[in-house]
Amino acid sequence: MKVETPLLVPVLAALPVCACMAILGLPAFGHGHAAAFRTLYFLACLAWLMPLALLQRAMWRREWSWPRMALVLLLASYAMSLLNNLLGQRLAISLGLDKGYDWAGLFRGLDGCWLALTSFCAVHAVAAYYLSLQQARLHLAQAQAAARDAELRALRLQVHPHFLFNSLNAISALVSNQSNREARRMLACVSDFLRATLAHDGRHEHTLAEELALLDAYLEIEKARLGERLRLSMKSGPDLLDSIVPYLLLQPLVENAIRHGIAPLAAPGRLDVRVEREGARLVVEVRNDGRQPAERGNGIGLANVRERLRHLYGADQQVEAGWEPDGRFGVRIDLPLRRLEAAA
Amino acid sequence: MNMRVVVVDDEPLARLAVKLRLAQHGGVELVGEFGDGDSAYQGIAALRPDLAFVDVQMPGRTGLEVLAALPPQQRPMAILLTAYDNFALQAFDLAALDYLLKPVDDERLDEALERARQAFPYRGQGRTPPPAMPLARSFSVRVGARTVRVPVADVERIEADGDYATLHANGKTWLVRERLHTLAMQLDPREFHRVHRSTIVRLDMIAELRSLTNRDALLRLRDGSVLRASRTYMPALAEALRQLDSRLAALRE
Numbered sequence: 001m002k003v004e005t006p007l008l009v010p011v012l013a014a015l016p017v018c019a020c021m022a023i024l025g026l027p028a029f030g031h032g033h034a035a036a037f038r039t040l041y042f043l044a045c046l047a048w049l050m051p052l053a054l055l056q057r058a059m060w061r062r063e064w065s066w067p068r069m070a071l072v073l074l075l076a077s078y079a080m081s082l083l084n085n086l087l088g089q090r091l092a093i094s095l096g097l098d099k100g101y102d103w104a105g106l107f108r109g110l111d112g113c114w115l116a117l118t119s120f121c122a123v124h125a126v127a128a129y130y131l132s133l134q135q136a137r138l139h140l141a142q143a144q145a146a147a148r149d150a151e152l153r154a155l156r157l158q159v160h161p162h163f164l165f166n167s168l169n170a171i172s173a174l175v176s177n178q179s180n181r182e183a184r185r186m187l188a189c190v191s192d193f194l195r196a197t198l199a200h201d202g203r204h205e206h207t208l209a210e211e212l213a214l215l216d217a218y219l220e221i222e223k224a225r226l227g228e229r230l231r232l233s234m235k236s237g238p239d240l241l242d243s244i245v246p247y248l249l250l251q252p253l254v255e256n257a258i259r260h261g262i263a264p265l266a267a268p269g270r271l272d273v274r275v276e277r278e279g280a281r282l283v284v285e286v287r288n289d290g291r292q293p294a295e296r297g298n299g300i301g302l303a304n305v306r307e308r309l310r311h312l313y314g315a316d317q318q319v320e321a322g323w324e325p326d327g328r329f330g331v332r333i334d335l336p337l338r339r340l341e342a343a344a
Numbered sequence: 345m346n347m348r349v350v351v352v353d354d355e356p357l358a359r360l361a362v363k364l365r366l367a368q369h370g371g372v373e374l375v376g377e378f379g380d381g382d383s384a385y386q387g388i389a390a391l392r393p394d395l396a397f398v399d400v401q402m403p404g405r406t407g408l409e410v411l412a413a414l415p416p417q418q419r420p421m422a423i424l425l426t427a428y429d430n431f432a433l434q435a436f437d438l439a440a441l442d443y444l445l446k447p448v449d450d451e452r453l454d455e456a457l458e459r460a461r462q463a464f465p466y467r468g469q470g471r472t473p474p475p476a477m478p479l480a481r482s483f484s485v486r487v488g489a490r491t492v493r494v495p496v497a498d499v500e501r502i503e504a505d506g507d508y509a510t511l512h513a514n515g516k517t518w519l520v521r522e523r524l525h526t527l528a529m530q531l532d533p534r535e536f537h538r539v540h541r542s543t544i545v546r547l548d549m550i551a552e553l554r555s556l557t558n559r560d561a562l563l564r565l566r567d568g569s570v571l572r573a574s575r576t577y578m579p580a581l582a583e584a585l586r587q588l589d590s591r592l593a594a595l596r597e
Binding site for chain 1: 445446447448449450451452505506541542551552554556557558560562564567568569570571572574
């Protein structure tokens with residue numbers, strides 16, 4: 001056990017032991033010399049606590065084994081008890097109760113002192129062990145949080161480059177085609193989106209208002225690309241703009257909806273984003289037109305979103321995705337509804 | 345009379361971008377260009393241009409410092425350019441005509457130039473220009489072979505759609521064959537407001553307005569639609585909403 005505990009710990013550990021000794025000594029008062037002997041033993045024990053505590057701490061620091069420490073402490077406290085008895089005999093001699101030292105008597109009646117010292121060691125060890133366990137638990141929790149944070153960050157970073165290079169590619173095509181006006185418009189849209197993401201402070205969650213604004217900036221790029229072929233609606237229920245959602249939750253879903261759903265269609269396609277409150281839940285829906293593919297493919301975007309939600313909310317979230325009877329593809333995400341004030 | 349224009353930016357390519365686009369407009373004459381704050385200050389004081397495109401971040405004096413250092417009667421109408429801005433409020437303190445985020449898109453540049461054109465004849469006379477076009481009461485929309493009139497009173501918002509615009513009225517959408525900024529000039533600024541390069545909304549449709557950390561804002565309209573308001577329009581939008589509120593309060597009394 002290599003944990004530094006504050007020096008207050010042995011002081012607190014000594015309190016119950018001292019209290020017990022004081023209570024046991026109470027009946028002795030009023031019985032002449034008995035009180036004097038009790039007081040001497042008490043003070044002597046108290047004086048021994050300090051070196052005993054330091055010895056215990058020194059052994060912890062060297063990470064000695066438990067049996068070895070127990071043996072050393074038992075021997076040390078036994079020696080201390082013997083010295084106490086010696087002091088007692090000295091007191092008896094000076095009070096004129098005894099003529100000389102009784103060497104055999106040194107080993108009698110050690111219980112009061114030795115028991116007190118060993119029980120102090122035990123209390124001290126338990127308290128220090130408990131504290132070190134708490135600290136280890138805290139470190140473990142911090143390490144887990146850091147690992148989770150790193151994983152979320154990595155998942156989030158998958159989102160950006162994907163669409164960024166797609167947009168740059170589209171701009172490059174517009175330039176080759178000498179569609180200057182469209183190229184400039186698209187550059188302005190990409191800059192808007194970058195400005196919005198750069199303003200983000202690195203948290204994993206933000207308000208629905210920020211999320212929808214980011215999505216709107218992204219959708220403007222897609223609108224510039226697809227023009228009339230993309231029909232959009234983005235709606236939210238009242239008083240939800242302050243609720244907390246994961247950062248860039250919607251962008252990968254919408255990117256999927258457009259790339260796999262609407263872009264391959266010959267006719268214009270609709271994309272509907274809807275956020276509603278259902279009791280204590282926040283429900284986010286993304287629905288798009290599209291043609292059902294022959295083989296089933298699960299997009300990277302959706303897997304990424306599922307993974308991030310699982311990291312953030314554990315079992316307290318739900319993602320459903322699939323083709324609906326009306327021939328549209330829909331993703332429905334169910335999250336706990338939390339407000340900005342509650343999270344802060 | 346031509347508007348005399350200077351362009352101030354420390355990057356030659358950025359100056360080129362503005363110059364090329366100015367060349368496509370009539371009625372403007374480029375009289376000078378400057379690559380840093382100090383020469384811009386001296387040049388503007390000497391040339392007395394009518395309009396200046398000014399980059400905010402420059403070595404030496406910033407664009408805002410150049411404008412602030414000029415006495416108000418020598419100060420040209422200013423359109424500020426900035427890449428990653430934190431200057432909106434200062435810009436409006438200096439009564440800048442507009443400010444544009446780089447890279448600048450054509451619509452916003454056209455719109456800023458249009459503002460300059462409207463303000464130009466009245467410059468220095470302390471008068472606000474009257475609207476250039478009469479206000480429209482309805483818009484003509486072609487649906488197949490027939491033409492439908494959509495009353496302006498029914499219009500909830502208008503979105504740019506390439507060179508056309510989409511009217512949202514009573515839950516339906518209509519495509520109008522006109523550019524968004526042409527439509528904007530036919531609308532009463534007390535009722536309709538531009539909130540983004542591609543959106544105009546009717547002010548009383550706004551149900552919720554929440555400002556964002558990047559100083560844009562998100563609007564939620566009464567029909568639940570959510571849209572973004574760009575920071576470059578926010579001060580004017582806030583002012584218009586306040587005036588709408590006080591008009592409504594006056595009506596209730």
